[in-house]
Amino acid sequence: MPRLVAFFAFIAFICINQKLLAQQKSNTDTQIASVFYIGENEKGYEKLVQSYDKLLFTVCDNNMDQAFEYWSILLKDIEEYALKSNLDLKGVKLWLNVFWAKNGKIDYIVFYPKPNSKNLDYDTVQDILKRFVDVYQSPIKYSTKFSHYGSAAFPVFSKSIIGTEK
Numbered sequence: 001m002p003r004l005v006a007f008f009a010f011i012a013f014i015c016i017n018q019k020l021l022a023q024q025k026s027n028t029d030t031q032i033a034s035v036f037y038i039g040e041n042e043k044g045y046e047k048l049v050q051s052y053d054k055l056l057f058t059v060c061d062n063n064m065d066q067a068f069e070y071w072s073i074l075l076k077d078i079e080e081y082a083l084k085s086n087l088d089l090k091g092v093k094l095w096l097n098v099f100w101a102k103n104g105k106i107d108y109i110v111f112y113p114k115p116n117s118k119n120l121d122y123d124t125v126q127d128i129l130k131r132f133v134d135v136y137q138s139p140i141k142y143s144t145k146f147s148h149y150g151s152a153a154f155p156v157f158s159k160s161i162i163g164t165e166k
Contacts, residue, residue, distance in 0.1 A: 035129040037122075038095060038112035045097075048108055049147070052099045056148035059140060070140055071148060074098065075156040081132045082125075089154035091118030092125070097149040104138035107145070114151075 032044040060066040082089045093114040099107045109129050113122050 032108065033130075034107070034133045035109045035111070035126055037126070038097070038110050045110055048099050048110070049097075052107075052145045052147035054142065054144050054146035056140075056146060059142045059146050067148075070138070071150055072156060074138065075152050075154070077136065078129070078132055078152075079154050079156050081136075082128050085128050085131065087124060087128055089118075089125075092120070092152075092154045093117040094125075094152045095149075096152050097147060099145065099147045100138060100140065100142075101145050102142060104141045106133045106136055106138065109133060 032041060032048065036044075038045070056070060057064070057067045060070065079089050093116060095112045095114060097108075097110040099109075101107050109132075111125075111129065113125075
């Protein structure tokens with residue numbers, strides 16, 4: 001009889017540990033890094049896409065020229081920030097999804113290098129983008145959070161809002 005009680009206590013211990021581990025895993029799943037690769041956190045990425053359902057195009061009153069201008073400014077600012085951080089992005093081509101807060105701060109950048117992109121350490125690009133997200137303030141503000149999915153090719157030939165013009 002004591003062996004039977006010990007056996008059931010052991011089974012209960014395993015079940016409780018499994019439940020606690022599952023809860024810990026679900027808690028860490030809800031945390032999303034500010035910058036990550038497309039495909040790295042699919043559940044988190046899906047939540048972002050659903051939550052940031054307004055598009056840059058909508059924020060720009062469906063004006064394609066204005067949306068393109070804001071997108072180009074963002075890419076130019078990323079390029080200049082990378083240069084100041086001793087990383088030359090010339091030849092880098094990326095798929096980018098940017099998620100902005102209402103106040104114009106960037107909450108998340110999700111990216112992936114294109115197959116024809118310059119060969120370099122993209123973990124370094126990820127680190128630069130993380131630091132960029134921490135300091136960047138977009139000129140765009142809106143009543144809700146919003147996003148844009150697009151392509152980036154460096155160098156960018158457009159006006160910048162950071163640097164000497166700031």
